[in-house]
Amino acid sequence: MHTRADQVRGGGIKQFFRNSRSFVLGAGIGSGMTARAAERAGADFVLALNAGRFRAMGGSSPASILPIRNTNEFVAGFGRTEILPSTKLPVFFGACTFDPQLDIDRFLDRIIRWGFSGVTNFPSVIHIDDYRRSLLENSGLGYEREIDLLVKAAKRGLMTIAYTRTQSEARRMVEAGAEAICINFNLNRGVESGCDPSISLSELAARTSAVARVAQSIDRNAICLLGGGPITKPDELLDICRETGIQGFIGGSSLDRVPLEMSVLEVTSGFKTIHVLREKVDLLERQLQLSGFRHGVIAQSSIMKRVLEAAKRLAANPNPVLVWGEAGSGKRRVASLVHAFSDRKHVKAVLFNCRSGPAMDTIGALFGAERDENRRRQLSLLESASDTAILLLHVDQLSRDGQERLADYIETGSYTPLNGASVARSSARIIATATVARGAGLESVLSPRLLASFAGLDIELPALPNRLEDLPQLIQHFTMEAKGDSNAQMLAIEKSAFLALAGHHWPGNLRELRQIVNQLVTLKDTHIVADVLKPLLNAALPTRPTAAFSEREWIIDGLKRNRLHRGKTARSLGLSRKTLYNKIKKLRILE
Secondary structure (H helix, E strand, C coil), X not given: CCCHHHHHCCCHHHHHXXXXXXXXXXXXXXXXXXHHHHHHHCCCEEEECHHHHHHHCCCCHHHHHCCCXXXXXXXXXXXXXXXXXXXXXXXXXXXXXXXXXXXXXXXXXXHHHHCCCEEEECCCHHHCCHHHHHHHHHCCCCHHHHHHHHHHHHHCCCEEEEEECCHXXXXXXXXXXXXXXXXXXXXXXXXXXXXCCCCCHHHHHHHHHHHHHXXXXXXXXXXXXXXXXXXXXXXXXXXXXXXXXXXXEEECCCCCXXXXXXXXXXXXXXXXXHHHHHHHHHXXXXXXHHCCCHHHCCCCCHHHHHHHHHHHHHHCCCCXXXXXXXXXXXXXXXXXHHHHHCCCCCCCCEEEECCCCCHHHHHHHHHCECCCCCCCCECCHHHHCCCCEEEXXXXXXXXXXXXXXXXXXXXXXXXXXXXXXXXXXXXXXXXXXXXXXXXXXXXXXXXXXXXXXXXXXXXXXXXXXXXXXXHHHHHHHHHHHHHCCCCCCCCEECHHHHHHHHHCCCCCHHHHHHHHHHHHCCCCCCEECHHHHCCCCCCCCCXXXXXXXXXXXXXXXXXXXXXXXXXXXXXXXXXXXXXXXXXXXXXCCCC
């Protein structure tokens, strides 16, 4: 059976990157255990580096440039016996050229026989202070020797990654034929001290962009990776990627030392204070649940869980999607959710409001308009958003002509600009929302052709009265949202007040509930009773008759919705378990 390393041998680093994902991850490591874990986690390649081994031994990365061991023999030892047998990923050998007795040609031949897929210049003179580096450069053991190492390795069919730090070094490497560079500033964040790095993430992004621009000005296909630095978290890397456009990341301390130290610290502390840890975990889970953490949507009720499943299912292909429901039911959030689940999520979706207005402002904006004596050519959203999705809000308010044009585009993938005759094409995905009055259907707001285009590709959002199980969590979520603090004191809603909320007609759905909660959080007393709510609820709107919605029937309805599960019923009704049990017994519900 051929391993991934066998498949890329001889194809070069560019071929390897073409066969990989759009963003690649390399792990600079020093043990077989870390190699196995990196492969299982989805790394694309690993680098056997002496710095990784020193970290595993309790040392630090700077030890890699000290004359502690024969670096190349050191790496060969653990690389051959531990890393190569532990992974099928391509393994790069971190080779050092400081040794004046090193015969580069003979050593590269040994690296190939051992089974390594590539070579990188690590440790490098770029990691040494200027004075000591000048001594090596003057002795012929400097950066030019590292360039020679990688050039000769590439001629032998080995993949190469060149460590660089400055624009000058990047230029020299790429001009010598290096196809991939790793931009590394040798700035690792200390985990024990918690000290700030000597460079901010914004400065790191600026310096990385400058080096990458130089490399790609010489070879526009040059592959630019970022190595280590102060990055220890994925969200930090995401910010850097957005600003620099780098094509991959090579993690060292951030992948082995930092997770190991933090895991040992947290697990040991957890065993010592298990009861405190359990309370924290329980509190975190409650906060995440109440704040709508799951995809940003509160979904305790079965009907909303089905909405989430439908959003995931429809997001998996490029077909159009229609999200419809009453005003204020959360259609825009779910439409955005469909895009967030899709394979186009990395490109921000374009929002377009279909509110009624002049044809040039609506149809012209969406489909474009040809030039005439009064106007310049207007670029269409379909053209500018060809690689992402367009969230069409209130598509029901689009004119009949606009709806017919949209139906044509969905059916054929082509459209005709306003006042034009030529046909244009686009691959922009349509995710639309439509507002439908309670009790009505889609046929009341959409043209038959457009409605047929969304057949089987629509998501109906329930009105708030049909998802009362979500009411306690929604109230908590809107409370934290209004106060801007996830740890803020929650509203204490008495049974009488909660019955009034549950019996309300909710014509404005979630939007109306948010407005009411925004008013409640301004009150000095967070203990809410029915008399406080009555002025806020619209008395003219029909509410459920008290006789038809007694406390006994309210609890029975909750038990039915939760299939007699008492814990879930208590949460959905905003009661404690003990209170629910006492009421079931007092009202003789299960007898």
